[in-house]
Amino acid sequence: xxxxxxxxxxxxxxxxPSEIRFLQSLPKAELHAHLNGSIPLQTLxxxxxxxxxxxxxxxxxxxxxxxxxxxxxxxxxxDFFPLFPAIYALTSTPSALSRATRDVLDAFLxxxxxxxxxxxYTPTPECAYIELRTTPRATAHLSRYTYLTTVLDEIEKFRPxxxxxxxxxxxxxxxxxxxxxxxVAIALWDAGRRVVGLDLCGDxxxxxxxxxxKHFRRGKDAxxxxxxxxxxxxxxxxxxxxxxxxxxxxxLGHATFLSREYIALFFxxxxxxxxxxxxxxxxxxxxxWDPRHPLHHTFFAAYRKHLERIRNESTESEESRQTLxxxxxxxxxxxxxxxxDVEALMKxxxxxxxxxxxxxxxxxxxxxxxSLEAHHIQYYLANNHPxxxxxxDTLPFRTTLLGEYALLLAKPPLGLGLNHxxxxxIAQMGMDARFGKGK
Ligand SMILES: CNc1ncnc2c1ncn2[C@@H]1O[C@H](COP(=O)(O)O)[C@@H](O)[C@H]1O
Numbered sequence: 001x002x003x004x005x006x007x008x009x010x011x012x013x014x015x016x017p018s019e020i021r022f023l024q025s026l027p028k029a030e031l032h033a034h035l036n037g038s039i040p041l042q043t044l045x046x047x048x049x050x051x052x053x054x055x056x057x058x059x060x061x062x063x064x065x066x067x068x069x070x071x072x073x074x075x076x077x078x079d080f081f082p083l084f085p086a087i088y089a090l091t092s093t094p095s096a097l098s099r100a101t102r103d104v105l106d107a108f109l110x111x112x113x114x115x116x117x118x119x120x121y122t123p124t125p126e127c128a129y130i131e132l133r134t135t136p137r138a139t140a141h142l143s144r145y146t147y148l149t150t151v152l153d154e155i156e157k158f159r160p161x162x163x164x165x166x167x168x169x170x171x172x173x174x175x176x177x178x179x180x181x182x183x184v185a186i187a188l189w190d191a192g193r194r195v196v197g198l199d200l201c202g203d204x205x206x207x208x209x210x211x212x213x214k215h216f217r218r219g220k221d222a223x224x225x226x227x228x229x230x231x232x233x234x235x236x237x238x239x240x241x242x243x244x245x246x247x248x249x250x251x252l253g254h255a256t257f258l259s260r261e262y263i264a265l266f267f268x269x270x271x272x273x274x275x276x277x278x279x280x281x282x283x284x285x286x287x288x289w290d291p292r293h294p295l296h297h298t299f300f301a302a303y304r305k306h307l308e309r310i311r312n313e314s315t316e317s318e319e320s321r322q323t324l325x326x327x328x329x330x331x332x333x334x335x336x337x338x339x340x341d342v343e344a345l346m347k348x349x350x351x352x353x354x355x356x357x358x359x360x361x362x363x364x365x366x367x368x369x370x371s372l373e374a375h376h377i378q379y380y381l382a383n384n385h386p387x388x389x390x391x392x393d394t395l396p397f398r399t400t401l402l403g404e405y406a407l408l409l410a411k412p413p414l415g416l417g418l419n420h421x422x423x424x425x426i427a428q429m430g431m432d433a434r435f436g437k438g439k
Contacts, residue, residue, distance in 0.1 A: 003041075005071055007372075008361050008403025011410035020121040022420060023405045026427040027128040029434050030108055030390055030401050032227075032253055032357035034168070034201070035101060035134035035151065036087050037393025041068055043103040044395075047090040061086045072396050077233055077366040081203045083396060092139035094150050101154040104132065107394070108401070109162055126401040129434060133166035133199050136181050145184050152193050160194060164436035166227065168199040169215065171207030182215040186222040196435040197225035197250070204232040210243050217247070225435035227251040227357065231258040233368055238262070251355045251388075251433055256368050256376055264295055267353055267385065288342050289335065295342050302338035310334055355386040355433035360407045361399040362392035372407065372416055381422070388430030 004012065012020070048061050064086035074080055091100045108130045112123040134151055136144035148167065155163045167185035169178050182198065189195040198219040200212060209228075216226055230236070230244045232254040241258055245266045252258075288299035310330045311321075320326055358377050363369040369376070380387045389404050391397070408426060411417045418426075 003398055004400050004403050005398045006361060007364050007414075008399040008407055011415040012403050012406035014410045014414045015406055017120050019409055020402070020406075023402055023409060023423070024121065024124045026405070026424060027431055028126070028401060028405065028427050029388060029430040030127045030130040031251065031355075031388045031430060031433060031435075032359060032390035032392055033104075033108070033130060033132055034393050035104055035132055036084060036091060037395055038104045038107070038132075038391070039087065039091070039100045039395055040103050040107055041065070041395060043100060044068070044087065044090055047096050047099065050096070051090065057086070057089045061089055068395060071398060072365070074366055077368060078203065078205060080366060080396065087395075088137065092137070093141040094146065097142065097147065097150045098154055101132075101151050105130065105154060105158065105163060108132075109158060129162055129164075129431070129436070131164050131166050131196060131435060133168045133201070135168040135170050135201065136184060144180055145187075148184055148188060148195075149193070152188065152195070156194050160436065164194045164196040164434075166197040166199045166435070167195060168201045169212060170202035171200060171204070171209060171212070171229075172202050173207075175211055178212055178215045182219050185224065186219060189222065189224055194436075195224065197227060199226075199253070200228040200244075201253070202229075204229060205235050209240050213243070213247060220247075225250040227253055227435075229253040230255050232256055248352065249354055250435065251357055253357045254359065254363065254368075255356050256363060258376075263379075288339060295345075298345065299338050299342050302341040303334050306334035306337040307331070310337075353386055355388055355429065356380055357390050358387050359390050359392035360404055361397045365397050371413075373412070377416070381418075381426075386429045386433055387426060388433050389426060390430075 015023075044065055048065060051057075051061070064083055067083070072080075072083075091097050108126045111125055132151075132155065134147075136147040138144050138147070142150065148165070152165055155165050167181060169181050173181070185195050185198060198216060200209065200216070216228075220226055226247065226249045228244050228247070228249045230249075230252050231241050234257050236257060238259060238261075241262055245262060288295050289303075290296065307330060310333050314321070314326075314330070316326060356376075358375075358380075360372065360375065360377070363375065364372070377387060379385075389401070389408065391399050391401055391404055394400060405423065405427070407415045408418045408423050409415055409420075
């Protein structure tokens, strides 16, 4: 009953059996999947049947299941988050949470034993490795600690090279709740449980990210890796992105509206001539002396400083200082010195190329990206910046990891039209960005 539909289904159906077999043969890592957004619909239906009748929640649960069954249309991303209270009502006991986790892991790591009717390919596991993420909730039946151990008990039934857990902190959380989540995550990590990282998630229009900094620093200091949802919507401010990038997360989720300025300031990409910046910016890569360059202000301040120095140090007569060639030479000298300063600044920042977790269907269906052609993946591909292809929430977005990879291979307009070698490289980048490897 788990159906795939929408952009990824269209892309998958356009591929030949041999192209699908190629995608299936790639070792793939799913690095951005939210547990409660990835539960197979049939599991939710059965969990709803098991629930004792309650006039408070029955209607909401039935309504949400119906919406999910018929396929969501979202006008904007904020329509997405109200789905979760009904799903949470179904996963709030230890047994329901175990069942949901088990079914999510099976969907990613085991081949389906009931191939979809009319399917042109033999099912194989969706991925070789998954880092499942979830927000520990305290309910009437679970503490945050038991929530996480319940999920971990299921994850640890798989080998360490197959499955691991990322603990999500919701940006709507209070300071005390966030502190408790991180405390429990560290305690479990210290106890040798398979927690590998922390994530900052939740409605991108809510909360103040700066309040979480100390908690994420504690996690990092304890040895956990960090990923954050960043610039997922146009409303996420530059100030917020700057704060989050200041934490130097190991990976970034979405980064849809991350500005060209911050990419230049924080990432050690070497921009390729003729490539466009993300955030729907279509300016070609330009030099620091151009006012449109992200480091123009830094360059210009250095230029003025050097110009003044060169003039002060000059032994030329007053008369020759008035000549065009004097102006020309000093300008050239100051420009060269300022460029050196900018280059040194970039070097000083060190190599920072955090993998971007790309969720194509999620972005298209939430309306944060208009089309594949306008998707920020194009910038990262052109600039050789690490990315990983992920599903985000397979349940509402009605996708699979294979479907997301089909979006890479399918010919435009259904897909990006990448070749086999490019797709193979992207799959490898995902595997390389695992938090779990080697730990
Ligand atoms: C669409 N893009 C997204 N952006 C931000 N946060 C998202 C998300 N998709 C899901 N979540 C976060 O994950 C929770 C559900 O899984 P868990 O209860 O943690 O397992 C949601 O409540 C939301 O906070």
